[in-house]
Amino acid sequence: MCNNYCGRKKISRFPRRLKSRSVNCIVSLQQSFMPRTALLFLILLLSFIYQFSYSQGKGQLSGRVVDRGTQAPLPGISVLLQDGTGSTTDSSGAFRFTELDVKTYSIEFTGIGYKPRSLFNIVVNVYR
Structure with missing residues (x-):
């Protein structure tokens, strides 16, 4: 697993030293991968939480403004x-209006x- 390297130190091929150094190498590999794995997990978790919360509480509101008498559309009306x-x-x-x-x-x-x-009392519901 270590390819005879642990960090920058090369592991000796002598049997009495190999055992203790290979254990150190495994521990060193675990220590170096642990922060990366934890950081990656945290980033993925936060992105899922953001996506879930973002999609749960947004809606839209749209409509058309027309003249009451003629039913002609009214452009330029402030809403x-x-x-x-x-x-x-x-x-x-x-x-x-979107993202309300x-x-x-x-x-x-x-x-x-x-x-x-x-x-x-215009109710805006979640996107469907």
Whole structure:
């Protein structure tokens, strides 16, 4: 296992010395691999924990803003969540928030020439 080397010391081929040095070599190999193995295990464990926690608590919220009378899409409307996250509707009146915490939100819609409108108790669930 050691190929006659233990660290930088070459192990002698004499039988009386070989036994004690080979034990030292095995111990030395265990000591050198142990920190690397423990570090690798720790990194893998943390990445799995991060991935698990990241995927458990995120959701998205999307919708479309249209004129009440004509049902025409309203581009450029500001959409603001109560936590300060904001967006603007695109040319088709659509908006989307991703990576939101799973909880209940209130949304405020404002636009030039339109009265501000709010929606309350909008529940965001985990991605499916």
